[in-house]
Amino acid sequence: MATIKDVARMAGVSTATVSRVLTGNGPFTPDTRRKVMEAIEKLNYQPNGLGRYLRKQETRTVIVVLPDITNPFFSQIIRGMEDEALAHGFTVILGNTDNHADRQRNYVKLLEERRADGIILTAVRNPQPEIEAIQKIGPVVLACEYSSGMFQSVAIDNEQAAFEATSHLIRLGHKRIAHFAGPSEVVLSGDRLHGYQRALREHGIAEQWVGEGDFSLESGRRLMQKLLQANPRPTALFAASDKMAIGAILEAKLHGLKVPDDLAVVGFDDIEMAEVVDPPLTTIVQPKYQIGVEAMRKLITMLEGRPDPALQTILPHTLVIRRSCGGRPE
Amino acid sequence: MATIKDVARMAGVSTATVSRVLTGNGPFTPDTRRKVMEAIEKLNYQPNGLGRYLRKQETRTVIVVLPDITNPFFSQIIRGMEDEALAHGFTVILGNTDNHADRQRNYVKLLEERRADGIILTAVRNPQPEIEAIQKIGPVVLACEYSSGMFQSVAIDNEQAAFEATSHLIRLGHKRIAHFAGPSEVVLSGDRLHGYQRALREHGIAEQWVGEGDFSLESGRRLMQKLLQANPRPTALFAASDKMAIGAILEAKLHGLKVPDDLAVVGFDDIEMAEVVDPPLTTIVQPKYQIGVEAMRKLITMLEGRPDPALQTILPHTLVIRRSCGGRPE
DNA sequence: TTGTATGCGTTATCAG
């Protein structure tokens, strides 16, 4: 592997000059530039990033931590992050944790080791002190999630969105409405639960049925099995994720229930699968791509030392009505 | 940010000694160890990876390039790679290219800059010379893909799998069978196409109907629209990806066709969505997790300089029969 | 405009 010394030797100049040509900084004549470029070409030279970044004390790389790469919900978010990063000359590396704290630590270590300049935690389920610890290591942005602490974050108003989803079911005439919640350690699970409860309360509905899942399809199936035994059985369901909603629909159909006639269902996220399931799923749409863009913009702003704007950025959501909730189909 | 010098000063030893304690190599008394550890603790010291890796000329990091993070097919593969990497003390970073050559170059650059030790290219669509160029930069393993060149690779026998999928439709009595192929620049698209054609040939069927998509749901819909106008219309379809198969089913149903009665469908990959769509999709199952494990094992073997075993590793596949193809449901 | 020399943070070699 050729180094800058080899290039310098072949071009008959000093390493400083090669470096100047390489970075574009510092002065040099067109002629030396030519000589250097020729040597680079001949040697097929590629600067060693470790050396360069050690010297510059920055890598122009950010790490994005995802709890579960299986979840298609994140695809668009990542795309937004990558587009924004690329536009600013940053490289994105993805870290998948499988909801495993140990693995997250692995990626935080990359930040500690200064192999990345900043980190974005997506829909993370860490307690606040842990996030604060990460914040001491380097710049952090939370995506799809906010926390009561002083963290930069980008998300929708989960409580309000859940309120609207539940209210929609109430407007369609339902009185017994169940909720499949996300894991309680995730802040946004609580937010969605509270939105559901507020909708019931404001419409004078006392009865509630809440089960806790982990956002997965399988947990939706499992909760549905339990729900089937409720007596009287709820006529509607608001699930905190599309996957749980879809799991519920599959399981309900398996047991001979008609969706939406016997059970109206609303999900959350609008993943691709939501349009594939039969019937297509009514759900909350998040501006996924935009969340990614905003989160990355925030992080880069911090990295460039500019004063950062709003601490918590709230983006707008919508309810897309498909056939799984009955009433007037689109 | 504390450095090794700060630790050395506080502990009253040399940096060499700190390093010895840190790496566990070299001799030191329990007492110096204690002093060093205390200083590390107090200063909240974390070794700088750039310095360390520059010195050691290795990062124990591998980069995995994916063409499309949206594709759930890769989820399990990545999980296998990560588990295997972790077990050997390696860190995996993911690079998403969105099928964009420019972006892939971005990640290859990480290898060039020596910020990763090796690279795995997943279901890549590069022409062979390009892969050879990458191979000159550092160790490469191809996953879900093989190429005629001398590349380490892990995949199933795509041609044979496609042959079996198509043969299954023929056994069910179909004579007019369409194929939705993947992009022609992807080697495995050709393999699957050839398997389809071999099945027709071996069963004495002359007529074929082939459309080229890009593995996406949308392209499946688009090809189905064209297929609907064929006269006489094929009674069965073998798609080179589950997403295309599902797109075709949705579109067929939209136009009043019954699946599998009017159109029998077989897909490829067995993504989660395959069980969600109505009717559930008959498809080729790849040992996704195992492909990931094998690919990573290969790369690590190369990195550790051990002689590598088989160049091309072929893993077994199966055909899982669900309801989308008619005949005898499972 | 160019070269010399230094330091980024670490580890390994070599003396002691």
Added chain:
DNA sequence: CTGATAACGCATACAA
């Protein structure tokens, strides 16, 4: 067992 020192590859302050 420990310390001084060189080296990894590069960028930059300073001198020429």
